[in-house]
Amino acid sequence: MTENEEFAEALLDQISVETDEEKEIAELTSRINDDSTIPKSFENMEKFAENETSKLIQKVSDFTNLDVPSDIKIEFPNLKQFKMLKAKKVHTTNESRKYVNNLFSAIAELDTKKIAESIDDDFAKFLVYSTYAKSYISKISTTYGDILDSVIYLNKFILSSYPQIILYKQGPPFESKIEQVNSGYRGALKMTLLEELIHSTQNNLYEENKTAVINVNSINEELAKMIIELDESTTTKLYDYLQLQTVPEDFPIAKKANLFFMLNPDNFIVNVLGPDVMTFTKVEIDPKISEFIPGLLDIYQRWLLPIQKHHAAFTTMEGIAEFSVQNILHDDNDFQNYLTTFMGTDFSSYQIRKSMGKDFTTKIYERFGSDSFKFLIEKPPSTKELKDPELYLKRDLSTGSNYYK
Numbered sequence: 001m002t003e004n005e006e007f008a009e010a011l012l013d014q015i016s017v018e019t020d021e022e023k024e025i026a027e028l029t030s031r032i033n034d035d036s037t038i039p040k041s042f043e044n045m046e047k048f049a050e051n052e053t054s055k056l057i058q059k060v061s062d063f064t065n066l067d068v069p070s071d072i073k074i075e076f077p078n079l080k081q082f083k084m085l086k087a088k089k090v091h092t093t094n095e096s097r098k099y100v101n102n103l104f105s106a107i108a109e110l111d112t113k114k115i116a117e118s119i120d121d122d123f124a125k126f127l128v129y130s131t132y133a134k135s136y137i138s139k140i141s142t143t144y145g146d147i148l149d150s151v152i153y154l155n156k157f158i159l160s161s162y163p164q165i166i167l168y169k170q171g172p173p174f175e176s177k178i179e180q181v182n183s184g185y186r187g188a189l190k191m192t193l194l195e196e197l198i199h200s201t202q203n204n205l206y207e208e209n210k211t212a213v214i215n216v217n218s219i220n221e222e223l224a225k226m227i228i229e230l231d232e233s234t235t236t237k238l239y240d241y242l243q244l245q246t247v248p249e250d251f252p253i254a255k256k257a258n259l260f261f262m263l264n265p266d267n268f269i270v271n272v273l274g275p276d277v278m279t280f281t282k283v284e285i286d287p288k289i290s291e292f293i294p295g296l297l298d299i300y301q302r303w304l305l306p307i308q309k310h311h312a313a314f315t316t317m318e319g320i321a322e323f324s325v326q327n328i329l330h331d332d333n334d335f336q337n338y339l340t341t342f343m344g345t346d347f348s349s350y351q352i353r354k355s356m357g358k359d360f361t362t363k364i365y366e367r368f369g370s371d372s373f374k375f376l377i378e379k380p381p382s383t384k385e386l387k388d389p390e391l392y393l394k395r396d397l398s399t400g401s402n403y404y405k
Contacts, residue, residue: 002116003250003251003252003253003254004116004117004119004120004253005112005113005116007116007119007253007254007257008112008113008115008116008119009112011107011115011130011133011134012107012110012112012115014134014138015107015133015134015137015138017138018137018138018139018140018141019110021141022079022140022141022157025141025157025158025161025165028161028165028168029161029164029165032161032164032165032168033164037172037174038164038167038168038174039167039174039175039178040164041178042163042164042178042181042182042185043163043182043185043186043189045076045154045156045159045160045189046076048186048189049074049154049189049193052189052190052193053072053074053193053197056190056193056194056197057072057197059194059328060194060197060198060201060324060328063324063327063328063370064198064201064320064324064370064373065370065371065373065374066198066201066373066374066377067201068197068200068201069150069200069201071150072150072151072152072197072200073150073151073152074151074152074153074154074193075151075152075153075154076153076154076156077153077154077155077156078156078157079140079156079157080108080109082140082143082146082153082155082156082157083104083107083108083136083137083140084101084104084105084108085146085148085153086104086136086137086140086146087100087101087103087104087105088101088148089136089146089148090104090129090132090136090217091209091210091213091214091217092129092214092217093214093217093218096125096129096217096221099118099121099122099125099129100125100129100132102114102118103115103118103125103126103129103130103133104133104137106118107130107133107137108137119253123224123228123253123256124221124224124225124228125221125224127224127256127257127260127261128217128220128221128224129217131261131264140155140157140158141158142158143155143158144158144159144188144191144192145192145193145195145196146196147196147199147200150200152193152196152197152200154189154192154193159188159189159192162185162188162342163181163182163184163185166181166184166185166341166342167181180337180341181341183333183334183337183338183341184334184337184338184339184340184341184342185338185342186334186338187329187332187334187335187336187337187338187339187342188338188342190329190332190334190335191325191329191335191338194324194325194328194329195321195322195325198320198321198324198325199317199321201373201377202317202320202377203377204377204378204380205313205316205317205376205377205380206313206317208309208313208380209309209310209313209314209317211306211309212306212307212309212310212313213306213310215306216303216306216307216310219265219299219302219303219306220264220265220266220303222299223260223263223264223265223296223299224260226293226295226296226299227256227259227260227263227293228256230256230259230292230293232252234292235255235256235259237292238259238289238292238293239255239258239259241288241289241292242259242262242289244258244259244262245258263289263293263296265299265300265303265307266307268285269283269300269303269304272285277304278307278308278311278383278387279308279383279384279387280304281304282301282304283297283300283301283304284297285297285300308382308383311383311386312380312381312382312383312385312386313380315356315357315360315386316357316360316361316376316380316381316386317357318355318357318358319355319356319357319358319359319360319361320357320361320373320376320377322355322357322358322361323357323358323361323362323365324373326358356386356387357386360381360385360386360389360392361376363389363393364376364389364392364393367393379395
């Protein structure tokens with residue numbers, strides 16, 4: 001086995017918890033379908049979406065004063081299709097787009113040979129985008145939906161089997177529990193559709209986040225190439241200086257990969273400087289490390305602004321959605337049943353969960369009500385303002401109104 005193939009297998013091992021979960025869900029669903037004693041008369045996902053989406057769009061409009069795009073559509077991808085959707089959600093330059101799609105496809109198919117070929121094709125891109133693959137694909141079984149280009153995608157693999165599995169795990173007698181489970185299932189669908197409908201109104205935030213992430217990924221590709229091009233002597237000295245885990249000399253790919261994952265700013269800068277780096281305007285690093293990689297400080301400095309813009313935009317997008325869903329579904333019986341039956345919690349516990357984006361949105365909403373959402377989308381906060389909402393409230397947020405603080 002070549003080093004590339006071993007590296008590919010190691011990558012698949014890192015997502016094995018997810019892939020094992022997918023197999024268990026598929027096997028359990030098959031057993032349930034073969035068991036005639038378990039009821040299967042649950043809400044049809046496609047019909048529910050068809051019947052309820054217009055009502056949910058109106059709820060979004062009533063609460064936020066925002067318009068859902070008129071061309072919004074809903075699709076129901078299978079497992080492989082949903083994983084490939086996640087590939088499209090990785091924001092890259094046009095030059096890296098095909099590579100990311102091919103890498104995600106190989107990982108979705110658990111194809112060691114194709115993953116190894118992707119390492120051969122462009123090792124720098126592999127180092128950057130395999131991290132996304134691990135992160136996104138390892139969460140498929142807990143992801144209900146997503147949105148891209150005015151199309152909402154509901155994760156059919158998970159959602160279509162969800163109520164049957166919940167009912168099966170509760171055990172007999174089934175008939176007395178089926179309505180509560182079915183109600184909870186409707187709640188899950190409402191929550192998912194609402195969240196993505198709200199995201200569909202956030203185009204300015206989406207574009208700001210997309211641009212920032214493309215810049216972050218381009219900078220990380222630069223760093224990967226810089227590390228790959230280090231000569232053997234420098235690599236060894238830097239490796240020893242950083243006290244990284246020893247790897248055999250005949251595994252050069254692993255050594256370069258370990259260096260990249262250590263020096264990747266998402267890891268190195270955040271771990272060294274802490275989460276407050278999201279409000280910094282300048283970074284400093286150990287001068288000795290700069291001697292080994294003279295361009296490293298410049299990489300980190302250029303990374304700082306786009307990562308902060310990404311953090312601010314993404315946190316705001318998620319915060320608006322979470323805050324809105326909680327308020328819109330506050331008195332919804334199906335949503336209450338979803339929380340108790342599917343999540344093992346209640347609305348009070350759900351509502352007090354801490355979230356920077358939701359807490360920030362709450363503060364702005366307390367001042368401006370439904371106008372808040374337009375302000376947040378058109379005039380996104382900075383990372384400093386996310387940390388201290390009063391700074392944001394001191395801005396001129398008028399956008400045509402008379403709010404001045």
